[in-house]
Amino acid sequence: MERKKPEADLRKYYTVFLQLGMILTLAIFIVAVRIDITSLAPDEYVLDEQEIVEMEEIIQTRQIETPPPPPRPPVPVEVPNDEIIDDVDIDISADWDLDDRLDMPPPQQEEEEPEEDFFVVVEEMPELIGGLASIQENIRYPEMARRAGIEGRVYVQFIVNEQGQVEDPQVIRGIGGGADEEALRAVRQAQFRPGMQRGRPVRVQYSLPVVFRLQN
Template sequence: MDRKKAEADLRKYYTVFLQLGLIVALAIFILAVKVDLTSEAPDEYTLDEQDVVEMEEVIQTEQIETPPPPPRPPVPVEVPNDEIIEDVNIDINSDWDLDDRMEMPPPPQEEEEPEENFFVVVEEMPELIGGLASIQKNIEYPEMARRAGIEGRVYVQFIVNEQGEVEDPRVIRGIGGGADEEALRAVRQAKFRPGMQRGRPVRVQYSLPVVFRLQN
């Protein structure tokens, strides 16, 4: 075999190439560090001006109260001119002395209420002659009350005088249908023995019932 030439043997240049490579790499690294990659800041910052808000002054309105209209004047009433007004003569007595004592009018007299001229309770009360049967037998049943089916008691109050007669009868509790009027008619015909007080006949207030009952 033929031996290589000395120029073709690269082993002896190995260290040289290695040092050159390191130098180039170091130069590139230094350049990379030296270069400033940050972007440049703008010279001036422009800020948008804010819109200016103008506040309008609010004026408070005043409410004006209008006065009410004046009342209407009264309508004049025509008066006839031919009406004559009579003169009134006032008689003034010049002789009247103020030092005289005036007489006061008399006080009003109170009307005395009439005293009751009858008794309510006496020693001997009036006695109905014949009892209630004497009144019941004189009763004529009213046709209106019969048709309406009205039954009951009618209470009549009256005065028994000194002669045993009935005065001023009146119904204090009725049932209607014509029964009240019939009870008054029957009581007026009744006769009593008068009431006695201290041995003499007196007027006595009395009341009794009148029965109205339909027969089936």
């Protein structure tokens, strides 16, 4: 068996390689020891300052309702008065005797209402001479009522005196168109037998209808 060359024998340089390895290891250890690998303290950290937002406390306000002010008193306005008041001299005599008799004013007399001088119902009522036909024959139909086509009854109230004559005729229900005036005219010309009460003629209140009817 062929032996290796002496140049290729690694055991020859074993001691050299061992020393170099030890030196290199020692150098790495020294360098590692000298390097400061400690971390910074927590206080040495530099942080960006954050913006501090202050929250304002909102105070809830309560609205106080104030009562309305009282109305202002009316301002008196001076009104000119042109009326001149005359001074009245009152004579008060100190010699007035309290024992004197005072004259009392006369008592007021109540006004008596005039009694009606006519009757409404009597023993014998007035009687129209000739009946209602005597009044109807005396009627002249008013032209205004004829053109307007007015028809109906006009009631007239009046007084029949002791002589049988008509006094104070009044229309108590009319139809207009001139018929009321014509009814009063016809009634004023009527004649009656007077009403009788206890055998003597008296004034009696009476009423009559006057008919107005157009002839076709």
